[in-house]
Amino acid sequence: MTLMPNMTTDAVLTADTHLIQSFADLNLLKQDGARTVIVGADGTMVRDSEGNQLIDGIGGLWCVNVGHGRKEIIDAITEQLTQLDFYSTFYNFTHPAAAALAEKIASLAPGHLNKVYFGNSGSVANDSAVRILHHYNNRLGRPKKKKVLSRIGAYHGSTHLAIAMTTPLYSEGWDHVEGLVHHLKSPHHWREGGGLSETEFCDALVQDLKDNIERIGAENIACFIAEPIQGAGGVVVAPEGYHTRMAAVCADYDIKYIADEVVTAFGRLGHFFASQDVFGHTPDIITTAKGLTSGYQPLSATIVSDEIHEVISRPGGMFLHGMTYSGHPAAAAAGLANIAVMEQEQIPQQVRTTGKVFENALRGLADLDIVGEVRGSHFMMGIEFVKDKATKEGFAPEDAIGLKLAKAAQKRGLIARPLGNILILSPTLILSEEQIAKIADILRESILEVTATL
Structure with missing residues (x-):
């Protein structure tokens, strides 16, 4: 006999949920399909309730530094x-x-x-x-x-x-x-x-x-x-x-x-x-x-x-x-x-190298039309998006540019955090250089897709 409650995803996915989520539009969460339900994780990856494998580009929330599932x-x-x-x-x-x-x-x-x-x-x-x-x-x-x-x-x-x-x-x-x-x-x-x-x-x-x-x-x-x-x-x-x-x-x-x-x-x-x-x-x-x-x-x-x-x-x-x-x-x-x-595993020492690779890979996105500034250091990066690079004019809140970009990235297998006109990346600290390159590719493709709709 198990002492754990039934934790099927059906209960989480219903619009009428008992859970109050942090920093969320609670009205929006009343809609079916508004949530992403994470059900598993290993290393640099997480798995959602639909079976999609996603790079954890936000490290849980700035925190899963050594990666998921460390025995x-x-x-x-x-x-x-x-x-x-x-x-x-x-x-x-x-x-x-x-x-x-x-x-x-x-x-x-x-x-x-x-x-x-x-x-x-x-x-x-x-x-x-x-x-x-x-x-x-x-x-x-x-x-x-x-x-x-x-x-x-x-x-x-x-x-x-x-x-x-x-x-x-x-x-x-x-x-x-x-x-x-x-x-x-x-x-x-x-x-x-x-x-x-x-x-x-x-x-x-x-x-x-x-x-x-x-x-x-x-x-x-x-x-x-x-x-x-x-x-x-x-x-x-x-x-x-x-x-x-x-x-x-x-x-x-x-x-x-x-x-x-x-x-x-x-x-x-x-x-x-x-x-x-x-x-x-x-x-x-x-x-x-x-x-x-x-x-x-x-x-x-x-x-x-x-x-x-x-x-x-x-x-x-x-x-x-x-x-x-x-x-x-x-x-x-x-x-x-x-x-x-x-x-x-000398993870901080490794970050001094791989973190700079990550930072430089994201800075390479600065050539894209709506990328105003790529900023941060090592595995703590933000990308701010603008309508006009010369004036630094940002997008209006109703444009929801960060959310659109986060959705486009997630569709391609990457979780990134939207914050108004900014996309934040704070992944686990154990990314390989191949995964870093993949993240940069996903972000470029996502930015180009969203730019084409503006």
Whole structure:
């Protein structure tokens, strides 16, 4: 007798479903055939309910870094569940898997980032970072030092606080924490540079930071939060030197720097962490999730500096923050096994080569009429489509250009993520060069097909 419910695809494919899906047009999902039902996966591929084999061009959702179906990780989860299915890391309780994973993460993180708080999503990791800094400032007798600097184009999650730190576009029709977060200018040179050179644009962004600090008052600002490369805001790479310069300004004003590496950590840019190894600075906090377990279990980590931890662990106060499943044994086991696979197979090192092959293959699409900009780095790429390359005029929302292109690509065997006029590619990190070439061919064919209908 099986204890599992009947999981036939018929229940999922009916228009009247009980499941509320994330970031979806719920009205559209009422229609028959509106969903793609994924029923299996292996390596770089997934299989839908109709038997189609598809290249997972979005890596689940920026997260299946080592590929699907890795027996090493599945076995580690199973073994952990057999030994200890669950115990919390509340109060004075802990367990070996969480302790071992925290130690491993600290050994990989840059500089003085040696203390790890576990959550279960990137949103929770970022919420935790801000709550920790608020408590940190309370303990230092600075109760007004609470405001957060973020950026237009940022994506930091969808909980009530994280969505406030996210670019306002994602809050349309929804409420969020008011008055706490201030958004700095977008670091997107191609869209926002206005004729400035990249260096001049970077100067302007740094000045914008200084102007906002002076306006708000450094005594009121707890932190600046930034993704090394903006992800769901359109895969935007800031000008060269941006992060080191912004970090230096923050340090001058005693403002903590949070690097949101929910997407960029664990190999996507060729290193376990990108802040120091790719962008040349060590933040005060790094948040991560997604690639930490390659999506095999929900787990996030908020990694804080020794200095922050020293303050929040002083006598006379409690750390009144926690989730039931923080450091779940099975999730921690998945994280340890995932990192072991990455180290044994040298996946981050491979990405430094294959990721550049992928990046260059997609940049080769820039000759097509509606391709305005191909941007990103390694296995984190975005393609923005325009009506006119000279003016950079975009398509109207009703044109649904990204969705049309995603459908055309899926018809040819590739899952890509539409985001307005942008198509995002964030595949597994184990693609072969032959698969990379196939992805580029599919995208070219799809773009040409859609262009012909415009």
